[in-house]
Amino acid sequence: MSSVPDGKKLVRSPSGLRMVPENGAFNSPFSLEEPQWVPDKECPRCMQCDTKFDFIRRKHHCRRCGRCFCDKCCSKKVALPRMCFVDPVRQCAECSLNSQKEAEFYEKQVKVLLAGGSFVVTPGASEKSEAMTCRLSNNHRYLFLDGETHLEVELSRISSMQILTDGSSPAEKDIHTYTSLLDTQFISEGGSSRANGMLLHFKPAGSQEPRQLRVEAADDQKAASLWLAAMHKAAKLLYEARDQ
Numbered sequence: 103m104s105s106v107p108d109g110k111k112l113v114r115s116p117s118g119l120r121m122v123p124e125n126g127a128f129n130s131p132f133s134l135e136e137p138q139w140v141p142d143k144e145c146p147r148c149m150q151c152d153t154k155f156d157f158i159r160r161k162h163h164c165r166r167c168g169r170c171f172c173d174k175c176c177s178k179k180v181a182l183p184r185m186c187f188v189d190p191v192r193q194c195a196e197c198s199l200n201s202q203k204e205a206e207f208y209e210k211q212v213k214v215l216l217a218g219g220s221f222v223v224t225p226g227a228s229e230k231s232e233a234m235t236c237r238l239s240n241n242h243r244y245l246f247l248d249g250e251t252h253l254e255v256e257l258s259r260i261s262s263m264q265i266l267t268d269g270s271s272p273a274e275k276d277i278h279t280y281t282s283l284l285d286t287q288f289i290s291e292g293g294s295s296r297a298n299g300m301l302l303h304f305k306p307a308g309s310q311e312p313r314q315l316r317v318e319a320a321d322d323q324k325a326a327s328l329w330l331a332a333m334h335k336a337a338k339l340l341y342e343a344r345d346q
Contacts, residue, residue, distance in 0.1 A: 130242040131242060139163045148172040148175055150175035151172060167194065211332035211335050212336075215336060216237060220321060221318060221319060223317050227314075259304050265334050266301065296327045298327065
């Protein structure tokens with residue numbers, strides 16, 4: 103184990119080298135824990151094609167799910183940033199497909215979220231709104247909202263998020279909790295419905311009292327819509343990690 107700058111350390115696990123925060127409390131909320139590998143003695147056959155292992159047909163463990171496969175069913179090495187691996191790692195067909203889909207989030211949407219967007223923010227039931235820039239923090243743990251005032255929302259304390267689209271009106275049945283959000287596909291960069299805002303329900307640090315923020319697109323509607331679409335994808339990954 104060796105220390106490196108920026109509060110991170112290089113660790114070696116059975117699955118490969120990982121670059122992780124020095125303090126586990128500062129893990130990205132999108133990160134996934136390494137799975138426990140299925141013990142060799144419990145998998146005499148490939149868990150995909152049922153091929154029996156022998157001296158020629160070796161067993162391999164998928165670094166994402168921990169299950170046991172033959173080389174044919176677990177041959178792809180794919181980047182897995184959600185587990186902080188330095189290099190691409192061996193994954194089964196199902197897991198490699200999921201990791202490839204997530205790569206777009208890290209390569210494109212994270213950059214959009216870090217760059218931020220311009221919005222009009224209304225806290226709670228207040229009638230007073232404020233023009234603010236909303237962006238994701240560099241460690242991916244917070245939403246920073248900056249205007250005349252400064253607000254911080256910890257992603258792990260968001261209980262629900264509702265994406266508002268053109269022509270939509272907020273209603274209780276439209277709010278996407280972490281369970282229903284996983285199956286929601288109605289908003290995307292190229293979709294027919296353009297996002298123009300979101301409602302966040304969260305609990306501030308040190309409080310159990312829920313609060314609400316209404317965030318609506320300001321002047322640049324297209325840029326705001328792209329930021330909201332990226333935030334929708336971020337929320338999906340966040341809640342998948344929470345359900346792990």
